[in-house]
Amino acid sequence: DAGVTQSPTHLIKTRGQQVTLRCSPKSGHDTVSWYQQALGQGPQFIFQYYEEEERQRGNFPDRFSGHQFPNYSSELNVNALLLGDSALYLCASSRGGQGRYEQYFGPGTRLTVT
Amino acid sequence: AQSVAQPEDQVNVAEGNPLTVKCTYSVSGNPYLFWYVQYPNRGLQFLLKYITGDNLVKGSYGFEAEFNKSQTSFHLKKPSALVSDSALYFCAVRDGDDKIIFGKGTRLHILP
Numbered sequence: 001d002a003g004v005t006q007s008p009t010h011l012i013k014t015r016g017q018q019v020t021l022r023c024s025p026k027s028g029h030d031t032v033s034w035y036q037q038a039l040g041q042g043p044q045f046i047f048q049y050y051e052e053e054e055r056q057r058g059n060f061p062d063r064f065s066g067h068q069f070p071n072y073s074s075e076l077n078v079n080a081l082l083l084g085d086s087a088l089y090l091c092a093s094s095r096g097g098q099g100r101y102e103q104y105f106g107p108g109t110r111l112t113v114t
Numbered sequence: 115a116q117s118v119a120q121p122e123d124q125v126n127v128a129e130g131n132p133l134t135v136k137c138t139y140s141v142s143g144n145p146y147l148f149w150y151v152q153y154p155n156r157g158l159q160f161l162l163k164y165i166t167g168d169n170l171v172k173g174s175y176g177f178e179a180e181f182n183k184s185q186t187s188f189h190l191k192k193p194s195a196l197v198s199d200s201a202l203y204f205c206a207v208r209d210g211d212d213k214i215i216f217g218k219g220t221r222l223h224i225l226p
Binding site (some may be wrong): 004033035040041042043044045048055056058090092100102103104105106107108 | 146148150155156157158159160163165204208211212213214215216217218219
């Protein structure tokens with residue numbers, strides 16, 4: 001049983017460009033959450049998708065957008081990249097869309113913006 | 115504002131000694147509390163959670179955590195530390211909007 005997978009592993013982009021990160025949830029999970037983890041910090045919640053809709057959103061600008069597909073996989077899109085967007089982006093999956101269930105995290109995508 | 119605090123950036127413990135990693139929270143309503151561990155260049159791994167019931171929660175790898183409502187704390191503990199426990203530990207709480215808020219993390223060093 002595959003866990004949460006993310007692609008790509010690493011990515012280098014230039015300021016102003018756009019990037020798409022991908023996530024496949026753990027089998028049996030229908031909820032996907034995205035987090036940004038800056039160096040030396042805890043993960044910061046970006047948004048959560050359940051039933052193909054954005055259910056919750058953290059304090060991130062509209063440059064950050066996402067999508068969930070019928071097979072529960074998800075994408076995170078970031079437009080007009082800034083140097084400050086450099087971070088580890090983590091995807092987490094869980095069941096039921098409720099906060100009572102533990103999340104399973106992928107290994108992350110390391111984004112570097114130059 | 116709902117939040118979680120990990121007051122120690124780093125905790126050093128000798129191998130074989132008991133360890134405690136501290137966490138306090140501020141959330142309206144009944145808290146859902148979690149501990150996760152992160153090894154270098156890896157995603158977070160779930161250790162344990164408190165939703166309701168017994169205040170002492172047992173989790174993976176011999177870890178446990180004690181929920182204390184009056185002190186709004188959820189400290190992570192282990193009776194005997196192993197060198198392999200060295201990692202970054204995160205406490206997390208579900209807020210009233212069903213979002214998960216993470217603390218800044220505590221780096222645990224187990225000294226051989």
